Amino acid sequence: MLLEAKGIIKTFGSFRAVDEADLTLQEHELIGLIGPNGAGKSTFFNCLAGDALPDGGSIRFRDREITRMAPHDRARLGLARTFQVPIVFDGMTVRENVMVGAFLRRPHRHAAAAKADEVLAFTGLAEQADQPVTTLGTPGRKRLEIARALASEPTVLLLDEALAGLTSAEVETAIALVRRIHESGITLIVVEHIMEVIHRLTQRVIVFQQGRVLAEGSPADVTADPRVIEAYLGRRAGRHRP
Amino acid sequence: MKNFPRVLLIAAAAALVAAPFLTGNPFYQRIAALTALAAISASAWNLIGGYGGQVSFGHSVYFGIGAYASLLAYTKLGVPPIAGAPLGVLASFALSVIVGLPSFRLRGHYFSMATIAIAALAEVLVTNWGFAGGAIGLMGPASPRSLADLLFRSALPYYALFVAVLASLLGFTYLMQRGRMGFYLRALGSGERAAESLGVPIRRYKLYALLVSGAFTSLAGSLYAVMVGFIDPGSGFGILVSVNMVVMSALGGAGTLFGPLVGAIILVPLEETTNALLGGGSSGAAYVVYGAIIMLIARFSPGGLAQWWPLLSGKGRRGAA
Numbered sequence: 001m002l003l004e005a006k007g008i009i010k011t012f013g014s015f016r017a018v019d020e021a022d023l024t025l026q027e028h029e030l031i032g033l034i035g036p037n038g039a040g041k042s043t044f045f046n047c048l049a050g051d052a053l054p055d056g057g058s059i060r061f062r063d064r065e066i067t068r069m070a071p072h073d074r075a076r077l078g079l080a081r082t083f084q085v086p087i088v089f090d091g092m093t094v095r096e097n098v099m100v101g102a103f104l105r106r107p108h109r110h111a112a113a114a115k116a117d118e119v120l121a122f123t124g125l126a127e128q129a130d131q132p133v134t135t136l137g138t139p140g141r142k143r144l145e146i147a148r149a150l151a152s153e154p155t156v157l158l159l160d161e162a163l164a165g166l167t168s169a170e171v172e173t174a175i176a177l178v179r180r181i182h183e184s185g186i187t188l189i190v191v192e193h194i195m196e197v198i199h200r201l202t203q204r205v206i207v208f209q210q211g212r213v214l215a216e217g218s219p220a221d222v223t224a225d226p227r228v229i230e231a232y233l234g235r236r237a238g239r240h241r242p
Numbered sequence: 243m244k245n246f247p248r249v250l251l252i253a254a255a256a257a258l259v260a261a262p263f264l265t266g267n268p269f270y271q272r273i274a275a276l277t278a279l280a281a282i283s284a285s286a287w288n289l290i291g292g293y294g295g296q297v298s299f300g301h302s303v304y305f306g307i308g309a310y311a312s313l314l315a316y317t318k319l320g321v322p323p324i325a326g327a328p329l330g331v332l333a334s335f336a337l338s339v340i341v342g343l344p345s346f347r348l349r350g351h352y353f354s355m356a357t358i359a360i361a362a363l364a365e366v367l368v369t370n371w372g373f374a375g376g377a378i379g380l381m382g383p384a385s386p387r388s389l390a391d392l393l394f395r396s397a398l399p400y401y402a403l404f405v406a407v408l409a410s411l412l413g414f415t416y417l418m419q420r421g422r423m424g425f426y427l428r429a430l431g432s433g434e435r436a437a438e439s440l441g442v443p444i445r446r447y448k449l450y451a452l453l454v455s456g457a458f459t460s461l462a463g464s465l466y467a468v469m470v471g472f473i474d475p476g477s478g479f480g481i482l483v484s485v486n487m488v489v490m491s492a493l494g495g496a497g498t499l500f501g502p503l504v505g506a507i508i509l510v511p512l513e514e515t516t517n518a519l520l521g522g523g524s525s526g527a528a529y530v531v532y533g534a535i536i537m538l539i540a541r542f543s544p545g546g547l548a549q550w551w552p553l554l555s556g557k558g559r560r561g562a563a
């Protein structure tokens with residue numbers, strides 16, 4: 001097992017945003033995490049990445065207990081993530097942003113720059129390398145976050161809605177990118193709420209609802225599950241389905 | 243042709259550094275020394291406040307520690323004031339660890355407010371500390387006992403000393419800026435969560451920056467005391483001492499190598515000449531001028547003058563953000 005989360009609970013006041021959620025991830029898998037808005041997917045990601053400390057449960061990564069480990073130590077262990085709302089380093093160029101990630105395993109400037117250029121080429125951002133990062137729009141920023149995370153040479157990459165808000169052409173490039181990342185040997189969890197995208201990318205999907213795992217399985221099984229249909233389309237649609 | 247502006251720049255810089263030696267006017271020489279000194283503390287502030295984005299309004303506490311260390315060493319131990327400088331640096335390290343580390347948990351404005359409180363507290367404590375001269379302060383040697391007292395009639399030896407310290411600080415900053423530490427500081431300054439997620443141990447890097455920043459600010463305080471030969475709670479720990487560093491950095495460009503120096507070159511001569519014209523001691527006017535400068539920068543040019551530099555040099559690399 002590469003990554004294993006058991007009984008994760010995260011509360012905000014009296015509200016349980018994540019309510020005893022489990023997840024297992026094998027090496028080289030690419031799994032999807034779906035669920036309606038507010039289901040707790042990002043909060044769950046934050047617990048995995050160390051951005052939020054869970055109020056219950058445990059997380060193991062590469063045979064180590066990491067439940068309360070700081071985010072930067074998890075990154076060093078090989079856990080990288082992107083944010084649903086991209087956070088770029090203003091005042092830096094695109095390349096410099098990626099170099100921040102590259103410095104994790106390459107302390108020397110030239111090695112970090114070389115790694116950054118390699119990743120920028122891989123993610124299709126090479127042409128924008130010398131631009132201020134503030135010139136990038138949302139699709140560019142999402143790609144930049146992926147590039148930055150890749151530059152840290154992770155084992156597992158957590159993508160939080162990396163494809164949301166993209167045009168259909170941009171979605172195609174993004175899907176191709178996710179596939180190439182997977183082929184390069186990186187294990188991925190992809191949060192997405194477009195079912196079609198998940199269908200095309202993954203063999204295994206976890207469906208979240210109200211902080212709990214509602215269903216788990218192949219995309220086809222999961223989309224046929226009445227509980228999932230109900231969660232997505234509302235009570236009525238679920239109940240009246242023949 | 244590509245190197246033309248750079249050659250010109252180096253020539254202009256060399257001329258600027260040499261100018262005080264060429265003028266025979268002691269008033270200008272003194273201004274040059276004070277400018278170099280202000281550039282040291284502003285450039286030191288810039289490490290944590292500019293690159294690291296942790297805006298301290300309490301750096302006077304380091305300046306005061308350095309200044310008092312010098313004159314305490316002289317008055318209590320009878321050693322040359324400059325011998326107190328290493329003690330000041332050691333005290334600054336201790337302060338950075340004891341006070342800096344916990345305050346790094348605070349973000350944004352809360353960090354700035356905590357630094358103001360710490361400096362204000364230090365000023366009150368020293369004012370009530372009879373051993374350190376209380377509200378009256380401490381005096382340096384009245385006449386040089388030896389060369390080590392660094393007591394000169396001319397401002398030029400001080401100027402040379404300050405420029406040497408400034409050069410080594412800027413040299414450090416240059417190397418830092420190019421390397422991992424510079425990238426990490428800039429990253430955590432603009433997005434802590436993202437920086438952490440990329441493996442940046444943010445509190446450790448803030449501490450590194452604060453250690454160096456505090457040490458050089460303390461050194462600036464010691465040098466000030468050595469040159470001026472007098473320190474009191476206000477000139478060591480007062481809020482204006484901190485504001486000076488912030489405004490100079492912000493004016494020239496916080497988080498840039500030469501920004502604080504440019505700010506000092508503009509503000510110190512301005513301050514000294516208006517003081518001379520208005521008969522000195524007009525710190526009230528300084529508050530007004532600094533307030534106006536802060537508002538103008540915030541409104542029109544958050545990147546300081548450095549923001550306009552790419553336009554002038556035709557590079558347009560940073561872009562107006």
Ligand SMILES: Nc1ncnc2c1ncn2[C@@H]1O[C@H](COP(=O)(O)OP(=O)(O)O)[C@@H](O)[C@H]1O
Pocket residue numbers: 012017035036037038039040041042043044
């Ligand atoms: N920092 C927070 N404080 C309070 N409530 C939060 C916080 N973050 C998320 N929530 C709440 O937790 C729930 C889950 O949010 P989130 O994890 O962002 O869902 P998802 O990513 O699945 O859309 C939502 O109801 C949201 O309002």
Ligand SMILES: [Mg+2]
Pocket residue numbers: 041042043084160161
């Ligand atoms: Mg979300």
